[in-house]
Amino acid sequence: MSEIHDKQKKTILNLLGEKSVMKQDVFSNTVTVFNLLKEVVKESADDLSHESSKIDKRITISYKEVSTQSMQIKVAGDILEFYMHSNVFEFDHSHPMFKTGYIKNNPLNSYCGIINVYNFLADSYKYNRLNDLGDLIARIFINREKKFFIETRTQIGYKYMNFSDQPVDKETLIEIINELIIFAVTFDLFTPPYESVRQVSVQEMQEKQSSNSLRTGKRLGYAGTGITNSTNDEEINL
Numbered sequence: 001m002s003e004i005h006d007k008q009k010k011t012i013l014n015l016l017g018e019k020s021v022m023k024q025d026v027f028s029n030t031v032t033v034f035n036l037l038k039e040v041v042k043e044s045a046d047d048l049s050h051e052s053s054k055i056d057k058r059i060t061i062s063y064k065e066v067s068t069q070s071m072q073i074k075v076a077g078d079i080l081e082f083y084m085h086s087n088v089f090e091f092d093h094s095h096p097m098f099k100t101g102y103i104k105n106n107p108l109n110s111y112c113g114i115i116n117v118y119n120f121l122a123d124s125y126k127y128n129r130l131n132d133l134g135d136l137i138a139r140i141f142i143n144r145e146k147k148f149f150i151e152t153r154t155q156i157g158y159k160y161m162n163f164s165d166q167p168v169d170k171e172t173l174i175e176i177i178n179e180l181i182i183f184a185v186t187f188d189l190f191t192p193p194y195e196s197v198r199q200v201s202v203q204e205m206q207e208k209q210s211s212n213s214l215r216t217g218k219r220l221g222y223a224g225t226g227i228t229n230s231t232n233d234e235e236i237n238l
Helices: 002-052 101-105 122-126 170-186 202-208 232-236
Strands: 061-067 070-075 078-084 113-121 135-142 148-152
Touching (some): 002 061, 002 070, 002 135, 002 170, 070 170, 078 122, 113 122, 113 170, 135 170
Antiparallel strands (some): 061 070, 070 078, 078 113, 113 135, 135 148
16 A cells, blocks of 8 residues: 555655645735735826826825735725735636647646725725625736736727737736726716606615615616616615
8 A cells, every 4th residue: 555655655755846836826926916916006096096187186196005915096086996815716717718729838827816896886995885886897817927817898909819928027017007997987877767766666766765775777677788687676775
């Protein structure tokens, strides 16, 4: 049995030396990029706040570090929430990434850390509307070589839809953040269809007096937007 145990031990050590070390590298890179992203977002908030005050002092732009894995930038009526996941992920092998030479040459390059970017209404936080919905507008993937690509609803997704040739840097992150801000500010809150709010019960009206019962999102209850369709109950609470 000792020979079997030796082979098993060798296999375990080989896995630890290859995959576990790789995942540590991916996580370390993701933390480094997220910390750089914090720096970029804070600088952007400070700069935009200074410039926007010349336009209208009612426009507020601010940065907030929520935790080591989360931060926010408030831009007028919008909040972009950045959240770094603590785990490392592999893509399903049906993903288009596995057709690229970069991944074919070394499958370990496909393992990534993820930074999610959500768009919320600023009023959702201001009035503590815990049922409000945020929209995932981007996912930034970073691998063991600190190369990245983006899945996003913004135009910049076409530019960075495949792993970058070079490791991510500050200039690239500035470009990405600016595009996300543009998208969030442009992505307006639509009024619900009239028929969906035409009738309301006494109970529903009383619940509306409590902001916690409201449920609001930029495209809540709309089809064809990439957001899961809600029920009439959700639409009525807009």
